Amino acid sequence: MIGIFDSGIGGLTVVRAIIDQLPGYDIIYFGDTARTPYGNKSSETVVKYALQNTDFLLSKGAKIIVMACNTASSVATESMVKRFDIPIFEVITPAVELSIKTSKKFRIGVIGTRATINSGIYEKKIMKINRKAKVYSAACPLLVPLVEEGWLKKPETAMIVKKYLHYLKVRQIDTLILGCTHYPLLKEVIQRKIGKRVNIIDSSVSVAEKIGSFLKSHAEVDNLLGKNGKCKFFASDITDQFEKTAKATLKRNVCLEHVRM
Amino acid sequence: MIGIFDSGIGGLTVVRAIIDQLPGYDIIYFGDTARTPYGNKSSETVVKYALQNTDFLLSKGAKIIVMACNTASSVATESMVKRFDIPIFEVITPAVELSIKTSKKFRIGVIGTRATINSGIYEKKIMKINRKAKVYSAACPLLVPLVEEGWLKKPETAMIVKKYLHYLKVRQIDTLILGCTHYPLLKEVIQRKIGKRVNIIDSSVSVAEKIGSFLKSHAEVDNLLGKNGKCKFFASDITDQFEKTAKATLKRNVCLEHVRM
Numbered sequence: 001m002i003g004i005f006d007s008g009i010g011g012l013t014v015v016r017a018i019i020d021q022l023p024g025y026d027i028i029y030f031g032d033t034a035r036t037p038y039g040n041k042s043s044e045t046v047v048k049y050a051l052q053n054t055d056f057l058l059s060k061g062a063k064i065i066v067m068a069c070n071t072a073s074s075v076a077t078e079s080m081v082k083r084f085d086i087p088i089f090e091v092i093t094p095a096v097e098l099s100i101k102t103s104k105k106f107r108i109g110v111i112g113t114r115a116t117i118n119s120g121i122y123e124k125k126i127m128k129i130n131r132k133a134k135v136y137s138a139a140c141p142l143l144v145p146l147v148e149e150g151w152l153k154k155p156e157t158a159m160i161v162k163k164y165l166h167y168l169k170v171r172q173i174d175t176l177i178l179g180c181t182h183y184p185l186l187k188e189v190i191q192r193k194i195g196k197r198v199n200i201i202d203s204s205v206s207v208a209e210k211i212g213s214f215l216k217s218h219a220e221v222d223n224l225l226g227k228n229g230k231c232k233f234f235a236s237d238i239t240d241q242f243e244k245t246a247k248a249t250l251k252r253n254v255c256l257e258h259v260r261m
Numbered sequence: 262m263i264g265i266f267d268s269g270i271g272g273l274t275v276v277r278a279i280i281d282q283l284p285g286y287d288i289i290y291f292g293d294t295a296r297t298p299y300g301n302k303s304s305e306t307v308v309k310y311a312l313q314n315t316d317f318l319l320s321k322g323a324k325i326i327v328m329a330c331n332t333a334s335s336v337a338t339e340s341m342v343k344r345f346d347i348p349i350f351e352v353i354t355p356a357v358e359l360s361i362k363t364s365k366k367f368r369i370g371v372i373g374t375r376a377t378i379n380s381g382i383y384e385k386k387i388m389k390i391n392r393k394a395k396v397y398s399a400a401c402p403l404l405v406p407l408v409e410e411g412w413l414k415k416p417e418t419a420m421i422v423k424k425y426l427h428y429l430k431v432r433q434i435d436t437l438i439l440g441c442t443h444y445p446l447l448k449e450v451i452q453r454k455i456g457k458r459v460n461i462i463d464s465s466v467s468v469a470e471k472i473g474s475f476l477k478s479h480a481e482v483d484n485l486l487g488k489n490g491k492c493k494f495f496a497s498d499i500t501d502q503f504e505k506t507a508k509a510t511l512k513r514n515v516c517l518e519h520v521r522m
Binding site for chain 1: 294295296301302303306375402403406407409410412416417420421424497498499500502
């Protein structure tokens with residue numbers, strides 16, 4: 001199975017992208033809703049949670065792991081690769097590569113949680129590929145709670161998005177990376193506020209493409225993965241709100257199982 | 262020591278009220294910032310966290326416990342009283358008693374997190390004292406993240422507060438209970454949006470008064486408590502944002518120690 005985890009429901013946008021691009025692959029998802037959100041927590045805490053989540057997914061039969069959470073991808077990738085001897089995918093590198101491939105002016109904006117932006121990982125990775133690129137980042141800590149509340153089309157959300165994007169807009173970026181797996185659910189209002197000429201990079205789509213091309217060239221891993229179209233969803237805490245948002249994101253009924261962490 | 266816990270920084274408003282009303286008493290505070298917020302989590306999860314937090318405070322010498330968190334007070338009080346043989350204070354009963362004492366029309370509004378409002382505890386406790394009271398409740402899940410971001414005076418916050426309070430305003434309440442320890446930090450904008458004729462009950466002040474009168478009539482407990490004006494602060498996760506907000510709430514320098522839960 002493809003094992004996927006996130007701090008909560010944001011990673012379901014990655015599940016959606018994987019189902020679109022790799023239909024039929026068995027998926028096991030874990031949302032750490034008892035400890036959500038990760039974005040304002042320290043690196044040390046997030047690393048510990050990422051390792052625990054992966055132990056759980058491996059115990060359920062996952063053969064590759066997708067960290068469908070930019071905060072965990074930013075701070076825990078090194079520890080994850082050191083600890084686990086299986087393919088680990090994170091959501092940052094695929095988005096970085098796509099941004100460099102498609103940007104014309106190399107004026108790239110990044111939005112994410114405070115932990116992701118503070119880690120400086122996008123700048124580092126972009127500058128490593130193209131030293132002349134200009135990278136502008138903005139932490140948008142209120143967008144995760146707004147998405148989790150389902151406030152996708154409210155005027156208050158639009159105002160808050162506008163305020164967060166102002167810094168990037170005046171710097172005339174031509175590409176904007178959505179550095180948080182919750183943000184694709186706000187793509188419409190983000191596009192409207194940043195301007196239609198800015199190309200938006202959705203990391204959930206990029207990582208699904210990356211996994212697809214990896215599996216094509218690694219038959220020994222691909223053979224380990226079930227292809228019966230099964231999806232299993234686990235969460236460390238279950239509330240009505242979570243099930244509601246999960247259904248809206250995946251456009252199908254989701255049966256969640258509770259697991260103690 | 263007086264042991265106080267909260268899911269994060271909201272409970273610092275209770276610390277402030279206790280310092281105001283019981284100056285000199287030693288205080289030990291634990292903010293469960295690694296697992297914050299509690300307000301959207303299930304009762305079972307919140308009960309488990311409350312018991313763990315109390316075990317920690319007892320191990321550090323706490324002789325009475327204050328649950329400075331309405332979500333924990335709503336769902337965990339019974340389990341806490343059953344498990345621990347020391348005085349346990351919660352923030353709900355004192356606010357309920359004060360609201361009944363001061364309301365004239367007995368049209369009482371309550372705002373809180375989704376978990377607190379779903380528990381229905383305020384209605385139950387108010388109706389037990391005065392069966393003719395009308396209680397109207399509104400969950401305001403975005404106010405905690407707005408407070409934690411320090412967005413106390415932003416226009417977006419005012420708009421969101423207005424939207425949440427609309428239901429209570431049209432029901433012409435004369436009393437509004439702030440059923441979350443974060444909300445006193447938004448008292449100004451809440452008063453403006455609900456109208457100046459509505460009396461706002463701040464549970465942090467009510468619980469401090471309750472503790473004060475309990476200690477006056479229970480010398481055997483009062484004698485166990487140190488009175489050297491010491492305050493110790495622990496958190497399960499430490500970030501810059503937390504220290505900043507803690508300083509602003511208490512108007513003094515706060516030295517936080519990290520503790521693993």
